Amino acid sequence: MTRDSLKSMLHRYRMVYIKPDVGTYGNGVMRVEIRGNGTYRYQNGLRARQFASFNQMFDSIRKLTRRRRYLVQKGIHLTKYRKRRFDIRVMVQQSPSRRWEATGVIGRVGDPRKVVTNVHNGGKITPIEKLLAAYMPERKKRIFVSRLKRLGMMAAKQLHSRFRGIKEIGLDVALDQRLHPWVLEANTCPDPYIFNKLKDKRIFGRIARYARAYGRL
Numbered sequence: 001m002t003r004d005s006l007k008s009m010l011h012r013y014r015m016v017y018i019k020p021d022v023g024t025y026g027n028g029v030m031r032v033e034i035r036g037n038g039t040y041r042y043q044n045g046l047r048a049r050q051f052a053s054f055n056q057m058f059d060s061i062r063k064l065t066r067r068r069r070y071l072v073q074k075g076i077h078l079t080k081y082r083k084r085r086f087d088i089r090v091m092v093q094q095s096p097s098r099r100w101e102a103t104g105v106i107g108r109v110g111d112p113r114k115v116v117t118n119v120h121n122g123g124k125i126t127p128i129e130k131l132l133a134a135y136m137p138e139r140k141k142r143i144f145v146s147r148l149k150r151l152g153m154m155a156a157k158q159l160h161s162r163f164r165g166i167k168e169i170g171l172d173v174a175l176d177q178r179l180h181p182w183v184l185e186a187n188t189c190p191d192p193y194i195f196n197k198l199k200d201k202r203i204f205g206r207i208a209r210y211a212r213a214y215g216r217l
Contacts, residue, residue, distance in 0.1 A: 001070040003058050010034060010054070015075035017115070018061070019185075020068055026116030028068075030061070031075065043115050076174040076182050081131050085110045087117050088128060088181075090152035090171040091190060096213040100156050102149035103210060104195045104203045107131040125197040135179060148173060148181065155186055163188075167214040192217070 001018050009016050015033040023029075032042040040057040041050045044064060051057040078085040091104040107130070111122030119125060128148075132141045152171045160166050170190025174182045192211055196204040211217040 001065075001072040003055075006032070006058065006061075006072050007054055009072050009074065010040075013074050015077070017073045017075050018065075018070050019073065020065075021071055022069075025120035026118035027121070028065075028070075029116050030064075031115040032057070032061070033075070046113055073184075076176050076184075079131075079135065079175045079177060079179065081107070081109050081126065081134070084112050085117065086126070086131055087184060088131075088148060088173045088175070089190070089194070090148050090173060091168070091192070091195065091207060092152040092156040092171065093168040093207065093210040094214060095210055100153055100160070101210075102152045103207050105145055105148055105152075106195060106198065108194075119191070119194050125194055127198060144179075151181060151183070155183065159186060159188075168211065168216065 006016070006018065010032060011034070015031065018030050018032060020028040030042050030044045035041055035050070039050050039052060040054055041048060042057060042061060049060060051060065078087060080086065086107050086109045089106050089108060090102060092100060092102050095101050105128050107126040107128045108117040108119060108123045109126050110117035114122055117123040128145060129141060132144060136144060151173065152169070155171050156166070156169045159169060166188055168190060170187040172184040172187065174184050176182060192204070192207045195207050198204065208217055
């Protein structure tokens with residue numbers, strides 16, 4: 001993120017997210033947007049600020065980011081569950097036989113007051129089947145979840161081809177209002193314990209078993 005890259009992407013997409021190059025739990029993530037009346041706005045945590053010009057806003061953002069390196073990313077208008085935005089975490093791991101497997105898919109429903117869905121930032125774990133129920137019938141849900149797993153596997157194999165030490169990833173996927181999936185980020189040290197919140201404990205059991213096999217737990 002630079003002054004020019006943020007301005008260019010903001011005027012192209014009208015809403016973007018900026019995030020620390022290195023970070024956890026959604027801390028430091030901000031949503032930046034151009035409002036309908038031509039003003040600029042960003043939200044950091046629970047606090048939102050509005051500005052008459054881009055430069056005023058950027059100077060304010062720079063005071064928060066200081067010298068840390070940030071990325072700027074196209075904003076996605078997420079699908080919602082009970083009027084709250086949600087995204088999806090796809091857990092992909094190397095099995096004890098060193099084959100990549102998608103071991104879990106879970107939904108994260110965000111705190112309506114915040115711009116991130118992370119559990120450590122007020123998000124709530126929800127089964128993916130429940131989140132998709134309002135958008136598609138049972139058979140299509142199963143096909144859709146299979147597609148998400150394939151996406152996770154593709155991402156894991158691609159990352160592993162470059163970073164050989166990777167044994168697991170948590171792929172965060174957003175669905176836009178047409179249910180088109182967008183990759184938000186790939187976490188190389190994902191929290192496995194969020195899957196323990198699901199009713200079906202077999203999912204976490206397998207995740208934990210694989211993680212122990214490669215020394216994560």
